Amino acid sequence: MPQMPKIIDQTCLRAFLNSFDNVLTDCDGVLWSGDNIIGRANDAVNKLRSLGKKIFYVTNNSTKSRDEYVKKCEKLGFIASKEEIVSSSFVMAQYLKQQGFNKKVYVVGTSGMTAELDNVGIAHTDIGPEPLTVSPFKLPETMELDPEVGAVAVGFDADFSFPKLMRAASHLEDQECLFIATNTDERFPITDSKLVFPGTGSFVRCVETVAERPPLIMGKPSEKMFTVISEKYQLKPSRTLMIGDRCNTDILFGKNCGLHTLVVLTGVTKKEDLEMWSKSSDEEKHRLLADYCLPQLGDLVDLLKTLE
Ligand SMILES: [Mg+2]
Incomplete structure (x- = not known):
């Protein structure tokens, strides 16, 4: 044993x-x-x-930038510097930089991801809600794809929606378009609650299912x-x-x-x-x-x- x-x-x-x-x-x-x-x-x-x-x-966790992590560490009494913080968003940005990526990233995620992309000078789409305002069957007539996008990066996104899913998967129809996931954690631990808090992996699986191909995973x-x-x-x-x-x-x-x-x-x-x-x-x-x-x-x- x-x-x-x-x-x-x-x-x-x-x-x-x-x-x-x-x-x-x-x-x-x-x-x-x-x-x-x-x-x-x-x-x-x-x-x-x-x-x-x-x-x-x-x-x-992809939701905070390294600067925000340093602040959190300091607030809770951990000695820390920016160089000591290794987040999945940071690794994503470093990876794209190492690949010489020079197009735009469609980000399904938060400012933790866009801040790290900004740090390495990689262009990205805006974050935030893209709610469903018409029948989903109308979307093929109204949704336009940004031709500059060369990668889809999926992290934790509480504004995850049907239009975002459709946009992400549609970009990924181009087999040259990179598909990156910050992590595949199933859920966040929450104490003293019967509720389950969905993790990044749940969003990643959604996109992966529609795109019919697996992502490159940055996190542990x-x-x-x-x-x-x-x-x-x-x-x-x-x-x-x-x-x-x-x-x-x-x-x-x-x-x-x-x-x-x-x-x-x-x-x-x-x-x-x-x-x-x-x-x-x-x-x-x-x-x-x-x-x-x-x-x-x-x-x-x-x-x-x-x-x-
Ligand atoms: Mg943990």
């Missing part, structure tokens, strides 16, 4: 700490939940930094996110730790890139999931099992004190 993630305690703390120089940490579900910090996550991350670890905040578990930072900062996978709460993105990303992995149980993944995967006969499920586990990231604070 595959091993359950090892709970970090004093017996393995030193070996754990000595195994990495760089920390990539997911944000929502690990550091904060919405606008609320999770326990003492800030003290834990700042302590790792003071021990000489390089920190990167790695998020699939795609390796693109690690490629962008590892090339820039020469990070060795074998000296890098990935911390996350969602195993099918964060931990799988870590495994795909050859990183050490730590799962915390303050977000999507529950202890029961880990037990279920470890007992499963499906080897794909075993890949979701991290090397290490902590109930919450802030637990590191007291553990690290024992070293002083």
Whole structure:
């Protein structure tokens, strides 16, 4: 049977700490939940930094620009600089720049995406609502496509609509038109509610279904996110730790890139999931099992004190 993630305690703390120089940490579900910090996550991350670890905040969330993330980090007590923020919107913009893309991007998303495109000087369409104002069967007569568009980028978009879906899929009829998704997360974790909050993956699947072709995915578990930072900062996978709460993105990303992995149980993944995967006969499920586990990231604070 595959091993359950090892709970970090004093017996393995030193070996754990000595195994990495760089920390990539997911944000929502690990550091904060919405606008609320999770326990003492800030003290834990700042302590790792003071021990000489390089920190990167790695998020699939496409709704905020890196500047907005720095502000959020600072507000919640995490030391952070713009260079340390790696969002799926940032990776999207870097990817298009590396490809020498020189047309316009049709954006199904928010200002988090357009701000990053602006940063690298790539043209894009305006964001915001495009509601259905006529019968959908009238749209083929009235909708005009922007001939400059050479890529469709789909991220989180609460204004997602039938006309947007039709526009996106129609651009993608041209097989030269790039199809990019910031991430494929199914849902956002929300606490104390019976409601389900749809994630970017739901919009991506809509477009993918109509377009009849798959997107290039920028966020975790795609390796693109690690490629962008590892090339820039020469990070060795074998000296890098990935911390996350969602195993099918964060931990799988870590495994795909050859990183050490730590799962915390303050977000999507529950202890029961880990037990279920470890007992499963499906080897794909075993890949979701991290090397290490902590109930919450802030637990590191007291553990690290024992070293002083
Ligand atoms: Mg998360």
